Amino acid sequence: MHGTENPSAWLQRWSHLIAPGSTVLDVACGAGRHMRYLAALGHHVTGVDRNPEAVALAQSSGEVVCADIENGPWPFDGKTFGCVVVTHYLWRPLLPKVMASVAPGGLLIYETFATGNESVGKPSRPDFLLQAGELIKAAEGLRTVAYEDGFETSPDRFVQRIVAVRDESPMTLQRWPLRPA
Numbered sequence: 001m002h003g004t005e006n007p008s009a010w011l012q013r014w015s016h017l018i019a020p021g022s023t024v025l026d027v028a029c030g031a032g033r034h035m036r037y038l039a040a041l042g043h044h045v046t047g048v049d050r051n052p053e054a055v056a057l058a059q060s061s062g063e064v065v066c067a068d069i070e071n072g073p074w075p076f077d078g079k080t081f082g083c084v085v086v087t088h089y090l091w092r093p094l095l096p097k098v099m100a101s102v103a104p105g106g107l108l109i110y111e112t113f114a115t116g117n118e119s120v121g122k123p124s125r126p127d128f129l130l131q132a133g134e135l136i137k138a139a140e141g142l143r144t145v146a147y148e149d150g151f152e153t154s155p156d157r158f159v160q161r162i163v164a165v166r167d168e169s170p171m172t173l174q175r176w177p178l179r180p181a
Helices: 009-017 033-040 051-063 092-100 133-136
Strands: 023-027 044-049 063-066 081-087 102-113 143-152 157-165
Touching: 009 033, 009 063, 009 081, 009 102, 009 143, 009 157, 023 033, 033 044, 033 051, 033 081, 044 051, 051 063, 092 102, 133 143
Parallel strands: 023 044, 023 081, 044 063, 081 102
Antiparallel strands: 102 157, 143 157
16 A cells, blocks of 8 residues: 555655654655654644545554545645645646645655656656656745756656745745755
């Protein structure tokens, strides 16, 4: 079942930027692999997924919401989080809601499949593959700290991933360390 494997290396690499004790939203959380990791770091985690079996497994790590976010309402309208995490999930109509869920001073950590993945496996439908530069464009209005668009092995896959912050104030200079202290 999705969500039982190890946390994403991208999330682990950049989790040091999440403010201590933050509220975190894990979109399409599956069985909660990222929820477990982030809760262990001391964050207050909420996960959302449409699969009731997955949500049942994830609930030991935080609050869970079982909702079909592709066909129903976004359950977090008007709510923001210190960090929003999305991995291996793409539903383009939801991108503006996901971006709006990042609180001032908050972080977006997003990683999913990109065009080219159809040549090496699944997902292969264009609906589920980011086009070149699409993720960075979706995060306009946030400050990009890190971005990658390329190919990885073990398993072979084409990915795009971004770490971006919503500046608290245009007048505030923040240092976002590229490595943990």
